[in-house]
Amino acid sequence: MAHRLSPLHIFKRRRHGMVATAPPPSPSAMSLVKALLGLTRLVAVCGKPQVLQRRNASNIARRIELLASLFEEILDLRLPLPPSVVQSFQELYPILSGAKLLLDDCREASLFCLLIEQESVAQQFYDLTQSMAVVLDALPLELLDLQAEVKEQIELVRMQVHKAELFLDPGELQLREEVLAMLGTVERKERLEISQLQELFSRLQLLSVRDCQIEIQRLEDLRSASHNNNSTQRQVAEKLTSFICFVRYGRCILYGISQAVEDDDNDAAARRRNWATASSSSKTTILGDEVSSRDAEAAAISPPEEFLCPINLEIMRDPVIVTTGQTYERASITRWLQAGHHTCPKSGQDLRDLKLTPNFALRSVISQWCTENKVPFEKSDNKKSSTRRKNNDNLANNGVALEATNLTAAFLTGKLGSDSSPEAQKQAAYELRLLAKGGTDNRICIANAGAIPLLVPLLSSMDPKTQENAVTALLNLSICECNKKPIVECGASELIIEVLKNGSTMQSRENAAATVFSLAVNDDLKVVIGNTPDAIPALVTLLREGTASRGKRDATTALYNLAIYKGNQARIVRAGVVPLLVSLLLTTDQEQEQEQETAVIIEEVLALLALLAETTEGVTAITDACAIPILVKLLRCASSKAKEHAIVVLLSLCKIGGDAVIKTVVKSSSVIPSTYNLFTMGSTPRLKRKAGSLLRLLYKWKSVSDKDPAAVH
Secondary structure (H helix, E strand, C coil): CCCCCCHHHCCCCCCCCCCCCCCCCCCCHHHHHHHHHHHHHHHHHCCCCCCCCHHHHHHHHHHHHHCHHHHHHHHHHCCCCCHHHHHHHHHHHHHHHHHHHHHHHHHHCCHHHHHHCHHHHHHHHHHHHHHHHHHHHHCCHHHCCCCHHHHHHHHHHHHHHHHCCCCCCHHHHHHHHHHHHHHHHHHCCCCCCHHHHHHHHHHCCCCCHHHHHHHHHHHHHHHHHCCCCCHHHHHHHHHHHHHHHHHHHHHHHHHCCCCCCHHHHHHHHHHHHHHHHHHHHCCCCCCCCCCCCCCHHHHHCCCCHHHECCCCCCECCCEEECCCCCEEEHHHHHHHHHCCCCECCCCCCECCCCCCEECHHHHHHHHHHHHHCCCCCCCCHHHHHHHHHHHHHCCCCCHHHHHHHHHHHHHHHHCCCCCCCHHHHHHHHHHHHHHHHHCHHHHHHHHHCCHHHHHHHHHHCCCHHHHHHHHHHHHHHHCCHHHHHHHHHCCHHHHHHHHHHHCCCHHHHHHHHHHHHHHCCCHHHHHHHHHCCCHHHHHHHHHHHCCCCCHHHHHHHHHHHHHCCHHHHHHHHHCCHHHHHHHHHHHHHCCCCCCHHHHHHHHHHHHHHHHHCCCHHHHHHHHHCCCHHHHHHHHHHCCHHHHHHHHHHHHHHHHHHCHHHHHHHHCCCCHHHHHHHHHHHCCCHHHHHHHHHHHHHHHHHHHHHHHCHHHHC
8 A cells, every 4th residue: 555654664663671570581481471471451541542452452461461360379389380381481471572572563653654654553462362362372380280260261361362354444544545535635735624633633622732742753753763774664754744744733723832941941942052053163165954863872972073964964985085174974965066166165265176086095984883882874975865855844745734834934924923813923933943853844835835025024022932032033034045045135134133132031141142143154145244233243142141062163264154254354344353262262271171062162262263264353362362362272182173273263363463473372381292193193194284384484484593593583
């Protein structure tokens, strides 16, 4: 059947320790009986599915419960067990355990998946029942001195399991046909009757926002667990996406829009922080796409930063080198070049040519790391990576999901209008904020529904939560490249800057800074935002006042993106950012143990200083802030990226600042040994090259100084 899902995908994987009384590896007769009795009691008290597979679940649970009298009798009378009885009990244990797990899975599984896969689930119940029949047939009850009524119960169970047939509920089969017909209606863009939708959700016991959220979460968990390694699994992922979008639409239409839930809110903020953090630490422009969950497993065990592509922030499966010496994932840098860019995304340097050289050495190291840490490393990664992203994110080839998302976006956008109550506007902005997290196509659907012009006025709301929802929704929408200019053209930039300056909450201000960072990915908008009054001063203020974990980093990364445009560099220096950056370097450097987050902050600050050091104003400000001793120290004890940025800053200071700056640099006794060490043993070609340039400049100055000290004073 075209709509079938593989049963491997509809249940969570078996959890170790679900059964409370597991038999020992070599159980004694009595311990085995105790374990079996424990299983029957667990089945008796476990919740049964209330919507689908009720009859199959009830039948197998009732039969297992009837076996409890057998085990109780044996334990009470401490009857000796012949070997043949023990063998039968050993064979019965995995059957009862499997039944308990199947009941749990049916209770916790997605309703839509249970509905679609009801044949395979019913078959599992039937197979367990038949296995029980085989074991009970072989159980020699005559060897046990049991009471007559106990024997009668066991005979009753034996008779029932023999008569059992595969059962498919006609009502559930009909319900499935109605669901598929309704999905077809959505896909064909035909009118969907609300009464039909309401009846369907009622029969599935999706009676509230919470019920729908639980179903969506279960579907999303299954989709995240799907591997997409073949066409069948990709079809499963697409079907799950259809269900998610359909349930989300039904939730909005039937039960209205929900108030923000704290857990969801924290998740949204965490997702934004992860995206902004990863994006900024790599010093790259994001090509209209949020970080996918593709490498979630790898992220959980923190892969080395050099294994991540600076563009898509995923583990590189096909790393290639551009002419500046930077390495990227082939698919990501190819899209960058095809978009008409001729610069290196990370360094901003012009590319001499568009040649991509495979980095076989790095690929081998990444492959080995993935093997050791049990992280998938696809061989034909270009295609597989692309396919996985499409299945999790792309709705273009999924008619049901795309149209359901369009309907949801249109409904929520309609609630943003001035004719809606302030409470409805706040809740609609929250729902759009969450919907915009779901990928590029969701962001496009929301923009096409006309949400952007209606979200912009909410930035001026006096309600703190409305303002926060609006700015965060625009942040998520701005990740899509095609939404950046429309957001600015609606007059959002001035209002975003106002939130950045005077937002009702620190989270709103920090999200506004992240939005500036996202918009400034676009080269044209770097100019527009840089020319917006108070934009740069507001970011500098947030750098001073923001929280250490978020605000300061959001401000630094936004300023970095703006500083890539040379016309903004002097403005940033004049806004007084350099002393704050140096102070931040000094604060983090004084921490005895640099955690990963601290190391990333240092890298971001140094990257911004490297851009500002390209100007005379920047050089003056950096030297006046007494940054040189700190920079020299970081050559020894910072991360590889931080060392590279520190070398670049020192090199620019010496080139532009001349003899006075060089004299200050060489006063540090460790600068030449540290630079020489990086020149000979640096981790990247660029680091070695920059270290060599600084080393030659310092040696040349010392040579002149030794010959004619007056010449350098």
